[in-house]
Amino acid sequence: MGLWSSLRISGSALAAQRVRMDTIANNVSNMTTTRGADGGPYRRQSVLLAERGQEVPFRDFLGRARANEPGSGVAVTGIHEDSSAPRRVFDPAHPDADAEGFVLLPNIDIVTEMTDLVGAQRAYEATVTVLNATKSLAQSALNIGRG
Amino acid sequence: MLGSIFDTTSFRAARQGLTGLSQRQQAIASNIANIDTPGYQRREVSFEDTLRQEVAATGSRGGLTRTDPRHFGGGGTASELASGSRSRDVVASRNDANTVDVDEEMMLMVDTQLRYQALSQSIGTRINTLRSVIRGG
Numbered sequence: 001m002g003l004w005s006s007l008r009i010s011g012s013a014l015a016a017q018r019v020r021m022d023t024i025a026n027n028v029s030n031m032t033t034t035r036g037a038d039g040g041p042y043r044r045q046s047v048l049l050a051e052r053g054q055e056v057p058f059r060d061f062l063g064r065a066r067a068n069e070p071g072s073g074v075a076v077t078g079i080h081e082d083s084s085a086p087r088r089v090f091d092p093a094h095p096d097a098d099a100e101g102f103v104l105l106p107n108i109d110i111v112t113e114m115t116d117l118v119g120a121q122r123a124y125e126a127t128v129t130v131l132n133a134t135k136s137l138a139q140s141a142l143n144i145g146r147g
Numbered sequence: 148m149l150g151s152i153f154d155t156t157s158f159r160a161a162r163q164g165l166t167g168l169s170q171r172q173q174a175i176a177s178n179i180a181n182i183d184t185p186g187y188q189r190r191e192v193s194f195e196d197t198l199r200q201e202v203a204a205t206g207s208r209g210g211l212t213r214t215d216p217r218h219f220g221g222g223g224t225a226s227e228l229a230s231g232s233r234s235r236d237v238v239a240s241r242n243d244a245n246t247v248d249v250d251e252e253m254m255l256m257v258d259t260q261l262r263y264q265a266l267s268q269s270i271g272t273r274i275n276t277l278r279s280v281i282r283g284g
Contacts, residue, residue, distance in 0.1 A: 009180050144274065
């Protein structure tokens with residue numbers, strides 16, 4: 001119901017944005033990883049977000065389930081691997097260099113990662129603002145009839 | 148007797164108003180949560196029109212009845228709330244077809260917050276009035 005659902009929704013958004021930031025951190029720290037999980041260079045990862053399906057918690061179900069809730073949060077549906085071509089850098093001294101002396105480096109652009117990071121950060125902040133507003137609504141509801 | 152004290156039209160309207168506003172807050176939370184979800188369509192909760200109709204249908208106990216055309220309209224709590232309802236054609240201005248505008252959501256959120264505080268304060272005042280009546284001053 002209303003305010004508790006709002007808190008749950010904002011919680012799901014905080015978790016999703018955090019996963020996004022983790023993924024970005026992973027991308028940046030693997031910027032020069034030439035040996036990824038599949039043997040080739042590391043591939044850029046990005047988070048897939050989708051609106052969370054209508055979930056009906058047990059106690060709501062008990063107390064007459066609401067069919068049409070206004071929104072139910074966000075969920076990370078998966079982590080997508082960017083299939084674009086890796087960067088080719090000439091570095092014959094590198095142990096992973098091919099016969100022509102080129103090394104395949106991950107397809108990560110630091111500027112893209114940074115702008116993405118700022119986006120995730122701002123979305124996180126906006127969610128915290130909503131969370132605080134919901135808290136203040138609950139607070140004023142609790143103050144009804146006091147004093 | 149006590150039942151009828153709490154069962155006035157305005158009291159019920161205020162309670163419905165609080166419920167509606169908390170639902171609206173939920174919609175805002177959902178919109179902000181899905182700010183980066185591709186293809187998400189923003190949600191909106193509008194309840195004021197329905198509430199006003201309900202209050203009007205309940206009869207004269209809720210508001211004032213105009214017996215003379217020169218009287219001012221006696222708007223109750225519900226009609227003051229009604230200014231918030233609006234319709235808007237949302238056009239996605241982003242590549243990912245998401246229709247959430249963070250500025251608008253924030254403004255709506257502040258609006259919701261203030262209305263909620265005002266309503267809960269007015270309910271609180273009424274309860275305190277009743278309490279002082281019960282205590283005998």
